[in-house]
Structure formats: structure tokens, C-alpha cells
Amino acid sequence: MLQITSIDKGIVIDHIPAGFGIKLFHYLKLDKADYTVALIINADSKKMGKKDIIKINNEIDLDVDFLGLINPNITINVIEKGTIVRKVKLKVPEKVVNVIQCKNPRCVTSIEGYADHVFHLVDPEKRSYRCEYCDDIVIPYTI
Amino acid sequence: MLKGRHLIDPSDFSREEFRELFDLAHQVVKNPEQFSKSCEGKILATLFYEPSTRTRFSFEAAMLRLGGSIIGFSEPNSSSVAKGESIADTIRTIECYADIAVMRHPKEGAPRVASQWLSSMPLINAGDGGHQHPTQTLTDILTVELLKGNVENKVYGFCGDLKFGRTVHSFIKFLSKYEGIRLILISPEELRVPEYIREEVIRKNNIQCIEADKMEPYMKEMDFLYMTRVQRERFFNEEDYIRLKDRFILDKEKMKYAGPETYILHPLPRVNEISIEVDYDPRAQYFQQAKNGMYVRMALILKLLGIY
Numbered sequence: 001m002l003q004i005t006s007i008d009k010g011i012v013i014d015h016i017p018a019g020f021g022i023k024l025f026h027y028l029k030l031d032k033a034d035y036t037v038a039l040i041i042n043a044d045s046k047k048m049g050k051k052d053i054i055k056i057n058n059e060i061d062l063d064v065d066f067l068g069l070i071n072p073n074i075t076i077n078v079i080e081k082g083t084i085v086r087k088v089k090l091k092v093p094e095k096v097v098n099v100i101q102c103k104n105p106r107c108v109t110s111i112e113g114y115a116d117h118v119f120h121l122v123d124p125e126k127r128s129y130r131c132e133y134c135d136d137i138v139i140p141y142t143i
Numbered sequence: 144m145l146k147g148r149h150l151i152d153p154s155d156f157s158r159e160e161f162r163e164l165f166d167l168a169h170q171v172v173k174n175p176e177q178f179s180k181s182c183e184g185k186i187l188a189t190l191f192y193e194p195s196t197r198t199r200f201s202f203e204a205a206m207l208r209l210g211g212s213i214i215g216f217s218e219p220n221s222s223s224v225a226k227g228e229s230i231a232d233t234i235r236t237i238e239c240y241a242d243i244a245v246m247r248h249p250k251e252g253a254p255r256v257a258s259q260w261l262s263s264m265p266l267i268n269a270g271d272g273g274h275q276h277p278t279q280t281l282t283d284i285l286t287v288e289l290l291k292g293n294v295e296n297k298v299y300g301f302c303g304d305l306k307f308g309r310t311v312h313s314f315i316k317f318l319s320k321y322e323g324i325r326l327i328l329i330s331p332e333e334l335r336v337p338e339y340i341r342e343e344v345i346r347k348n349n350i351q352c353i354e355a356d357k358m359e360p361y362m363k364e365m366d367f368l369y370m371t372r373v374q375r376e377r378f379f380n381e382e383d384y385i386r387l388k389d390r391f392i393l394d395k396e397k398m399k400y401a402g403p404e405t406y407i408l409h410p411l412p413r414v415n416e417i418s419i420e421v422d423y424d425p426r427a428q429y430f431q432q433a434k435n436g437m438y439v440r441m442a443l444i445l446k447l448l449g450i451y
Contacts, residue, residue, distance in 0.1 A: 106272045108252040112230055115256045122343060133252020134274055135339040 021052025146449030
């Protein structure tokens with residue numbers, strides 16, 4: 001099996017469904033990073049069969065609402081001195097601000113650019129959300 | 144306590160708060176003169192970014208009958224909105240001059256955005272796009288109470304444009320707080336209630352509901368039939384409007400299917416959906432409903448200003 005050396009200080013995003021690591025890599029703009037980042041695809045997983053992993057050799061702020069929204073089963077491990085010091089359990093967020101854009105052309109957010117795009121969770125299984133202003137229901141992109 | 148609160152959506156007030164408001168509205172209906180000086184020295188601002196007859200006039204008449212004064216605009220081109228001013232800036236300016244404000248806007252959620260920029264002035268949503276129109280619901284509910292005593296355990300038919308019909312959305316949202324409500328929703332497939340009303344309001348509250356495309360089979364069992372206009376201004380495509388606008392017309396013939404106490408309501412304005420001949424039927428209550436709108440808006444102003 002291919003070995004990727006462990007990181008000393010940083011973040012490991014694990015349990016990404018196989019095939020979606022590259023998309024998440026781009027969503028998180030890691031292609032613009034000036035620090036070491038490893039994208040591992042099709043790693044063996046007891047739970048998932050195959051999975052993708054992203055290892056980031058830096059402390060960065062991750063938007064956990066965004067990650068929870070696209071897939072709450074993704075896990076985040078915070079690494080210090082080569083060991084896991086914290087595991088962040090993601091959950092489908094109850095409310096997200098400026099993570100999803102309202103697409104309803106009748107919504108006030110389409111003309112008042114300063115208004116935050118605020119969405120509230122409707123159905124955790126479908127991961128559907130309701131716009132705070134126009135009540136339009138959307139199912140955001142998920143992986 | 145409703146003093147200083149905004150009414151943007153029917154869910155902004157609890158059932159008890161609505162009761163308090165309707166109790167005052169019934170007092171106003173009985174003796175409007177008693178309140179003729181209640182708002183002396185107070186100013187109501189009416190911000191109408193979209194045309195209106197009943198809502199604007201009834202708010203203005205309500206404030207004048209309470210002894211207060213009014214300022215405002217009835218179309219945005221006569222204000223700084225035409226220069227591109229944001230809702231946030233307009234409403235903060237208005238707060239410098241008025242004690243209470245009413246806003247109608249073509250964009251859904253505009254009054255909610257405006258309310259987030261206010262420090263103390265109460266704001267009332269007088270209709271936002273095809274979304275909500277809570278003070279029309281106050282009018283509708285006062286009419287229901289005056290005709291049948293209470294809201295519970297009744298069958299409500301809604302007919303016409305249920306997709307963009309903001310009065311329908313607010314009415315159903317309000318009814319969802321009460322027991323024994325049955326809904327019969329009659330509309331073309333394309334104009335059915337939006338998903339959030341079906342999922343978040345009707346299904347979540349286990350309200351009995353039938354969706355149909357004919358009114359006649361259900362008219363006898365209805366306590367109220369709420370007719371609505373197919374609204375040209377909500378369509379992006381004129382062809383769709385023309386195809387759907389005359390789908391449901393309530394005329395004298397169809398009234399034969401209604402029960403002896405099936406009352407006909409309509410938020411007005413009407414176009415073709417109710418024939419003029421129906422106006423002479425005592426079950427047609429839409430003009431009385433318009434009058435009730437002024438009384439209930441008087442009660443709302445009094446409550447939000449904390450005068451009663």
C-alpha cells in the first residue's frame with residue numbers, strides 16, 4: 001500500500017466519499033495553498049470500502065458548517081506533534097449564514113446585496129434548507 | 144405584550160397574542176369612535192414599493208380614524224428609492240420621523256430585511272411579493288370570527304393562484320395554530336401551494352388537506368371559500384398568465400353547489416374570478432371583509448404602539 005508520511009501539525013479530513021476528495025480539495029481552495037497538502041484517493045476503508053483523505057500540513061480555519069452541510073459523515077482530525085489531539089464531529093447545521101445562496105429571483109437577497117443569505121434546516125435526512133427571507137426550500141450540493 | 148413588535152409573518156405572534164389583538168379589534172368594530180383620539184401626535188409611515196388600494200387606504204384610514212397622521216409614498220419613483228437607495232437606508236431614515244411603519248414590496252422577505260435595521264419602530268409587512276400578507280390574514284380572521292364565532296373546527300376552501308397568492312400563504316400559516324382545520328385547495332397544477340407551505344405548515348401540523356382541480360364537489364361542506372386572483376404581475380411569462388387566468392370563475396350557477404352558510408371571501412382586487420352577479424348573494428362577504436380590514440388594522444396599530 002502507498003504510504004503518505006504523517007503530518008506534524010495540521011488537519012486531516014477523513015472519510016470523504018471516494019471520488020469527492022478532488023471536489024472538496026477545490027471547494028476549500030487547497031489548490032491555492034502555499035503549504036503542503038496531500039490528497040489521497042481510493043484509500044481502503046473498513047467502513048466505506050474506499051474513501052478519500054486530505055492531509056493539510058498547516059493550521060487553517062475550516063468552515064465546519066459548510067463541511068457538515070455537504071456531508072456530516074466526514075471527520076476532521078486536528079494533529080499536533082504528529083498525534084491526533086482533537087476530533088471534530090460534524091453535524092448537519094441547523095442554520096447556515098452565507099454558505100448557500102438563495103436562487104429565488106423574487107427573494108430580496110437578489111437586490112439587497114448587503115443582506116446575509118441565511119438558511120434554516122428543514123429536513124436533516126434530505127438536508128433541505130429554507131431561506132429566512134423568502135422561505136424557498138433548497139437542497140444544497142452534497143457529497 | 145405586542146408593544147414595539149414587528150408583524151412580518153403570521154408566526155411572529157403567538158396564538159395568545161393574536162387573541163389579545165382580535166379582542167381589541169372586536170371592541171373597535173363595536174365602537175370605533177371610542178378610539179378616535181388614541182393616536183393623537185403619532186405618525187404612521189406607509190412605504191409602498193408596489194401598487195395597492197385596500198391595504199394602503201385601510202392603513203391610512205385606520206391611522207386617521209385613530210387621530211394620528213400619515214406620511215409616505217405610494218410608488219417608489221417618488222422617493223429616494225428611485226435613486227437606488229437600499230431598503231436598510233430608507234427604513235433607518237423613516238425611523239427618524241415616524242412612530243410606526245407599513246411596508247409593501249415586490250421582493251419576498253424585504254420587510255424582514257428592513258426590520259433587522261430598526262432599533263425601536265414597529266414595522267408591519269403589507270405584502271412582500273408572492274410570499275406573505277399577514278394583515279390581510281388579520282382581516283380574513285376577523286371576518287371569520289364575525290360570521291362564525293371562531294376559527295376552529297371549520298372547512299376552508301382556497302381557490303385560484305395558491306402558488307403566488309401571499310394572502311393564502313399567510314391565512315394557512317395562521318390556521319395551522321388551530322384545531323380541527325380542514326383545507327380544500329383548488330388550483331391548476333402549476334399554481335399549487337409552494338413546497339414550504341405544504342411541508343413546513345400543512346404536513347408538519349398534520350392538517351387535513353385535499354388538493355383538487357374542481358370546486359363544485361367540495362363547496363357544500365366548506366364554511367368559507369376563499370377566492371383569489373391569478374396575478375399577472377407574478378408571472379415572468381405572459382402566455383402562462385393568459386392560459387391560467389380564467390381557469391376558475393365563481394358565478395351564480397356554481398353558487399348553487401355551496402352550502403347555505405358557505406361564505407365567499409376574497410382579498411380583492413377581483414378581476415374575473417367572481418362574477419358581479421355573485422355580489423348580490425348574502426354569502427358574498429368580500430366587501431364587508433375589506434371594511435373589517437380597517438378595524439383590525441386600527442387594533443394592530445394600537446397594540447404595536449402600546450396604547451392598548
